[in-house]
Amino acid sequence: MVNSSNVISKETKIKGDILAEGNIRIEGVVEGSVKSKSKIVIGESALINGNLSSTEAEISGKVDGQVICSDVLYLKKTALINGDIVTNKLVVENGATFNGRCQMGAEASKPSKSPKVDEPKKELATG
Numbered sequence: 001m002v003n004s005s006n007v008i009s010k011e012t013k014i015k016g017d018i019l020a021e022g023n024i025r026i027e028g029v030v031e032g033s034v035k036s037k038s039k040i041v042i043g044e045s046a047l048i049n050g051n052l053s054s055t056e057a058e059i060s061g062k063v064d065g066q067v068i069c070s071d072v073l074y075l076k077k078t079a080l081i082n083g084d085i086v087t088n089k090l091v092v093e094n095g096a097t098f099n100g101r102c103q104m105g106a107e108a109s110k111p112s113k114s115p116k117v118d119e120p121k122k123e124l125a126t127g
Contacts, residue, residue: 006025012029014032020035025041055069059073072089079098087103
């Protein structure tokens with residue numbers, strides 16, 4: 001069990017991927033994916049341009065990318081997610097917004113699963 005915690009403050013901007021064994025709290029800006037084997041907390045002032053992957057996540061800020069949680073995902077009232085969600089359990093406060101697909105349940109908790117994007121259907125012109 002890893003008890004470490006990482007904090008990215010409001011004044012910090014990171015370009016690149018973050019991979020951590022312990023908890024991560026982000027209040028600043030991250031341009032890249034964020035992965036943790038524990039919990040990720042995205043504060044109200046945070047902006048993430050990339051995918052999130054963790055066991056548990058609590059989102060109050062903005063995420064432009066896919067969110068994958070093998071256990072529980074909490075969307076606080078100020079959360080804004082533009083991307084698909086894959087989680088075992090979802091808790092949404094009144095006011096939270098997400099634009100994308102949501103896949104839930106035991107199948108969603110498997111790490112190799114992710115939502116499939118439908119290919120646009122092409123219509124054949126008939127004469």
